[in-house]
Amino acid sequence: MKWLMAPDSYKGSLSAVQVAEVMVQAVRDELPGAEAIGLPLADGGEGTVDALVTAGGGEKRFVEVTGPLGLPVRSYYGTIGRAAVLEAANLFGLPMVPEADRDPLCTTSAGLGDAIRAALDADFAEFIIGLGGSSTNDGGIGMLRALGVIFLDRSGNPLRGYGADLAEIASVDFTGLDPRLAAARITVACDVSNPLLGEAGATFVYGPQKGASPELCRRLDEAMAAYADKVEEGRAPMRNEPGAGAAGGLGFAFLTLGAKLMPGAEVLEAYVGLREKIRDADWVITGEGRSDGQTLYGKLPLHIAQLARESGAKAILLSGSLGPDSERLAPYFAGCFSIAEGPATLAECMENAEAALYRSTRHLARLIATASG
Structure with a gap:
């Protein structure tokens, strides 16, 4: 099973490079020997x-x-x-x-x-x-x-x-x-x-x-x-x-x-071989600081999901939080998740983002591996 971690940054807490590194480490720790590749991305903004x-x-x-x-x-x-x-x-x-x-x-x-x-x-x-x-x-x-x-x-x-x-x-x-x-x-x-x-x-x-x-x-x-x-x-x-x-x-x-x-996502696709890397993956995990209805308007995670669908890969959205109208994203992803854990202030969530991301990614990897037999 091949995994591609292709996130945007979690703005204000983790860069895209950090998010991708944490995701890759979590999958490898949960599934030793798994083929997991990190591809940090951005859509024209920070990072x-x-x-x-x-x-x-x-x-x-x-x-x-x-x-x-x-x-x-x-x-x-x-x-x-x-x-x-x-x-x-x-x-x-x-x-x-x-x-x-x-x-x-x-x-x-x-x-x-x-x-x-x-x-x-x-x-x-x-x-x-x-x-x-x-x-x-x-x-x-x-x-x-x-x-x-x-x-x-x-x-x-x-x-x-x-x-x-x-x-x-x-x-x-x-x-x-x-x-x-x-x-x-x-x-x-x-x-x-x-x-x-x-x-x-x-x-x-x-x-x-x-x-x-x-x-x-x-x-x-x-x-x-x-x-x-x-x-x-x-x-x-x-x-x-x-x-x-x-x-x-x-x-x-x-x-x-x-x-x-x-659109920033299209620029990234052209310069990093995004389409080819997704085509070579079974599962693609993407995400951003907050996903909501605005994600439908050309944001990077939606572009990732569309490329995954074209190539036959399955895309998962794992973001810092899910905001208003995030349910509209469901048709594009195999699952939409937030790393937030329990009642907490925004400052607490951002301070603990790396640990929460690691745990959430491990949970997803375990679920997918179990469901895949």
Whole structure:
């Protein structure tokens, strides 16, 4: 019997790499001699670089970039062959901004532009970029400015590339854009389909978790619309493309660079040979921090289940918790389970996640082995 452990991270408690390692160890301890393989995954958010580097046998390269509040931070990007892998979450992720300091007017995506330039300097021309988990709502102007785009205010002064600058943009000049990007191939892993503007757009949907009040959301959305008007002059409209609103409008910025936006699960599938690995397994265990009705909208575990069904493997969902409408996932999996054990606070569950995951995986392995005779 062959087992494939292909989880996302349990956000806030265990990385995808840790989840896969615990699952593999639990199966091997319960069923000595079992063939169990770990394949940590991510859908564009936190852990995308680590998951791809681990699954693809790549490496990390450390860089100093501009952090979300403008101060230098040490981060890294990954490499797989001739592709550079970057993620917003480890450059200007929401946890990098203290809760008391969260204000989308005062954060910037410049760090992603810095990291892209570093990878270009290292002769990379293919990029895989995950957009989940950002702290910014600057429309991507911080990243574009770091790559050479010039934003001027009404007095002709250059803007720095923060969320507050969206309302001050009088002109946009792309002529200084790093010329190496013209030959670059950029694939963006994006697990949301929001447009840039409006009630379903970047600001109104994701701005509140980044510190925006309802009134600030309204003002930011208006400023984002004016910014889009200037960027789209002489171009095909991009603001309504699925994913344009990802990461506070970074999806829109990447569309101006000719990037291809794809669901994160599909990006992972292409770069780690996911379909082939699932085809070779009898049982596939996947999971995430919390599974609920939103998992049906292109999240990684659902994609795993669909690939397993196509290949004849059986998929099990083992997540940190099961939330509202999780019963809708039942048709896609041989079973849906949570590692939570008894009454406990969220903090207690997260603190004990590794032990609970280990025990739950052993229980599942024992059940499956017994039922299989």
